Amino acid sequence: MISREEYIQLRAFARQDGLLMGALWVITFGCFIGSMRMPALQMGFMVGAIATPFVMLYRLRHFRDKVVEGRFSYGRAVAFCAMTMTYASLILAAATMVYFYLLDNGMLMNTLRSNIDIPEVRQGLAQAGMSPEDLEKQMDAISKSRPIDFAFSMFFNGIVSSFLLSLILGLAWKKRRR
Numbered sequence: 001m002i003s004r005e006e007y008i009q010l011r012a013f014a015r016q017d018g019l020l021m022g023a024l025w026v027i028t029f030g031c032f033i034g035s036m037r038m039p040a041l042q043m044g045f046m047v048g049a050i051a052t053p054f055v056m057l058y059r060l061r062h063f064r065d066k067v068v069e070g071r072f073s074y075g076r077a078v079a080f081c082a083m084t085m086t087y088a089s090l091i092l093a094a095a096t097m098v099y100f101y102l103l104d105n106g107m108l109m110n111t112l113r114s115n116i117d118i119p120e121v122r123q124g125l126a127q128a129g130m131s132p133e134d135l136e137k138q139m140d141a142i143s144k145s146r147p148i149d150f151a152f153s154m155f156f157n158g159i160v161s162s163f164l165l166s167l168i169l170g171l172a173w174k175k176r177r178r
Contacts, residue, residue, distance in 0.1 A: 006068075010083070013080070014080055014083035014086075014087060015083075015087055018084045019088075019091065020055075021056065021059070022088035025048070025089075025091070027044070029095060029096065031044030031045040039113075053168075056165070057172055060077060060169060063080055074170050074171065077166075078167060078170035082166040083163065089158030092154055092158055093154045093155035093158070097147050097150070098101075110140060113139060
């Protein structure tokens with residue numbers, strides 16, 4: 001069990017590192033959106049997605065070694081990771097909402113619709129057993145969603161994936177007291 005002061009310290013450092021992780025996620029999201037117009041940005045999206053656990057491990061190790069001087073349990077490691085990525089999810093959700101309210105103007109859905117019209121994509125959908133017409137109906141339903149719905153979806157997905165990733169990352173850098 002950690003003391004109140006240790007919890008406050010954990011939460012404060014999770015906020016700071018959540019800001020860093022949130023910035024990484026916003027840049028990654030920007031690369032994903034930008035890749036609709038410039039396919040070379042897809043590499044930035046993939047690098048950002050792959051870098052997430054490694055950046056989190058680096059920040060977790062820094063917190064363990066520099067802040068709490070090696071006294072670190074599995075529960076504290078999981079709590080730190082989960083809090084950090086929850087704050088990052090809040091930042092990403094806010095950025096998503098701002099993007100869809102101010103910048104998108106239907107670009108994302110129009111790009112996806114135009115991709116469905118490519119003959120190779122239609123052929124791939126047919127081979128996968130998917131009907132392009134059914135996919136267009138689903139995209140029509142998605143296009144009626146509000147920006148807040150997209151932001152909430154990003155936040156919820158971030159929370160769930162963050163918790164699952166925290167369980168794994170907590171094992172990597174925990175240290176028992178001697």
